[in-house]
Amino acid sequence: MENNTYNVKELAHKLKQGTITPAEKIWLDAWYVNFNDEEVLLSSSKHQNPEQLREGILAKITAQMETPAQATRKVVTLWSNIAAAAAAVVLITFASLYKNEVLNVVAPAKQIELTVAPGKHKQISLPDGTRIWLSPGTHIxxxxxxxxxxxxxxxxxxxxxxxxHDEDHPFVIQSGQLKTVVLGTSFNVKAYPDQIISEVTVVTGKVGVQEHDLPKSQQVIMERNQRAVYNRNNRLLLKEDYPNASKFLSQRTGLFNYDGAALQTVADDLSMQYDIHITLAPGIAKAGFYGHINTNETIEKTLDKLCAVMDLRWNKTGNNYNLLPLPSVN
Structure with a gap:
């Protein structure tokens, strides 16, 4: 590739991927040095918004590409060699410091919005390889x-x-008033906007949780089989042991296992998973349930199985499902 056909956007991508050639690296480093970093330090009087900044930088890129510097013959001396070596070190350092800023200009990141429908689960992978299992009714x-x-x-x-894991780039989740910070681990975050209580439960590794941009913010550090519980009304952030944290490994795909859980707890889980409301008849809320529920099935099929185990029946009124004892047999 000749110098007059170099494309800054292509070279920026090659630099990120580690496929750039030595000749291309030299050209890109030189472009970095000629680039006016005052453009990066956005001035409100010079640029009104990021789009104006981007247009100005792209115009500079185009000018650099259209008028490449012409090579001239120079007498090489010992001092010029030393100066060139020192300059190379400076250029490489400069390129490393500003690589992400330039990449964000020539190939800006796009924000992806995703919402999971009630009764559905979805697994996604992020650009860094992080995997996420999204529960029903979740937006990311x-x-x-x-x-x-x-x-x-x-x-x-x-x-x-x-x-x-990436020690130099912490993974941060902003969920309402909570901010969760990790380097590399597995954990579950539950923070629905219409619920007062939010929870962060650690399955492996170490996680930090703190309030997001609030005066006198609190924070806790948790390890495996611990969770943080946050009440947004009174801003109470507590850390507690949670030996059953591994349950989220199955729940992330919609499989719920219960070992004597109160029927009210089961009903609350189903209400959240299916975006419905379940009403329990008096006297049955504390009854213990032992069994497995697959929330990937329809709510009707799930309630049929639940009622068969608990000797109950159900009916529906609008979007409300009622669980009732079986009628007495005379």
């Missing part, structure tokens, strides 16, 4: 490229995260 927002120091995603609802 994340960039299609991670350029920033933090790998930031925003969550409303519930999701199980298996985060790829």
């Amino acid at each position: 927002s994340y960039p299609d490229k991670f350029y920033a120091k933090e790998r930031l995603v925003k969550l409303e609802g519930e999701a199980f995260f298996d985060v790829v």
Whole structure:
């Protein structure tokens, strides 16, 4: 490839992927040095918005490509060699510092918005390889490229995260008033916007949870089989042991296992999974349920199985499902 056909966008991608050639690297480093970094330090008087900044930088890129510097013959001396070596070190350092900023200009990250329908589960993979299992009724927002120091995603609802370790780029989840920070681990976040209580439960690794942008923010650090419980009304953030954290490994795909859980707990789980309301007849809320429920099945099929085990019956009124004892046999 000749110098006059170099494309900054292509070279930026090659630099990120590690496929750039030495000649291309030299050209790109030189372009970095000629680039006016005052453009990066956005001034409100010079640029009114990021689009104006992007247009100005792209115009500079075009000018650089259309008028490449012409090579001239120079007498090489010992001092010029030393100066060139020192300059190369500076160029490489400069390129490393500004790589992400330039990439975000020539190939800006796009924000992806995803919402999971009630009664559905979805698994996705992020650009860094992190895997996420999204529960029904959950909304998530994340960039299609991670350029920033933090790998930031925003969550409303519930999701199980298996985060790829990256010591230099913490993984951050913003969910309402909570901010969860990890390097690489697996954990479950439950933070529906219409619920007062939010929970972060750690299955493996270590997780930090703190309030997001609030005065005198609290924070806790949790390890395996611990969880943070946050009450947004009184801003109470507590850490507690949670030996059953591994249950989220099956629940992330919609499989719920109960070992004597109160029927009210089961009903609350089903209400959240299917986006419905379940009313229990008096006297049955504390009855213990032992069994398995697959919320990937229809709510009708799920209630049929639940009632068969608990000797109950159900009916429906609008969007409300009623669980009742079986009629007495005379």
